[in-house]
Amino acid sequence: MAYVHLERIFLRRNLLMKIMIIGATGMAGSAVTAEAARRGHEVTAIARSQQHLAQLQNEFPTIHVLAKDAFDLTTDDLAGAQVIVDAFAAGPSEAGQHVDLAKKLVKMYADTTTPRLFFILGAGSLKTGDDKHLFVDDIAQDPKSDAFIAIPKAQLEELHYLQGVKDVNWVGVSPSADFHKGVETDYTTGTDELLVSPDGHSVTTSGTMGVAILNEIEKPQHHQARFTVADRDQD
Template identity: 30%
Template sequence: MSRITVIGGTGYAGSAIVTEAAARGHRVTALSRSLPGTPIPNVSYVQSDATNAATLSAAIEGADIVVGALAPRGPLAHIFREVYRTIACLADTEGVPLYVVGGASSLRPAPGADRFVADLSRIPAELHNEIRAGAALILEDFPATPTTLDWVFVSPALRFGARMPGERLGRYRLGDDVAVQSDGGAISAADYALGFVDLIEKGDHHRAHVNLGH
């Protein structure tokens, strides 16, 4: 079993990934600003801020896999990309793969089409900055990392989040940067985590953008 560190391990996607990975017997460390009300058995929780480089370094050191499950809002709104650059550098130094919870805005509706982030006219203006920051990771930041860093950016379906949780169906579809579900459908956190941990265990994707939908 692998030693998996999940940064943002008590958030919507992060907590589901922690739950799925722990259920499969992986040794999971969850780093987040707050501790969960109901801790998951056999998970090590570290309460700290992702902006603390020393804490990040300690959590990543000795891991086999690093998962980034941070959101570009709140305290990270203006430093989100900088924090991920630090995480990427630490993962590269340790020589471990980095799997990142992405957003659907960086996907394409069809091969060769513009990505969803190119037209945010139907999205409330107050969400534009965080959407663009999330998409910038895969459009600019991760492709520019040293080739020694093995990363996988995992986008969910368009409707994904605590306000539209969905139900666990025990299945998912996997695609590349073209949305496998572009009709506004949702994927539950549990099914997203199911696919996410499958990606970790199979290890078939390298420096790649993929997406999960129903």
């Protein structure tokens, strides 16, 4: 039994990676940071706010922090990273920055296999309904959508851009229709269709997203492709 325990520790240590997370203090980014830290990876949390980073580091003392604008990052800042998670989030008036940052990272690491670039995308680019229309079209039907529709549209553009990238090791993930802060649950995955439970729920909590991303980082199942994750209904 002792030998088996030591073997598991050895295997676990050999899985540990250097992971850098851009937008680490946001809802998705902080969940990824927390899960990566809990699993013992070497984590660098990147965000603009030194105060928010200090709060995150107080909760997870083993992580490193870097207070810097995502668009000012250099290869020196990201040196040694095996995985870079793009959890960057912008408001509607700056939604195009989702695409701009993806282009920046791809340009920085063109013709490489390391680091692996992991992009957190939106649900709007997923297909839904019998006619397989894009979920962003449903979002646009919301009378209040003018205030935020620029974000899912930009994330759709980001996915379209990434789908044409063949010289970088990238993967993307989309949450379900309702993406909110919460603890992890059992989950299911898909590819390009919005996941909806038999009782009509389409939910992804931030905790579930963090777990799903770390599982994909540790045991890659997707390459130059997007997948989606949804919480299973809880009894």
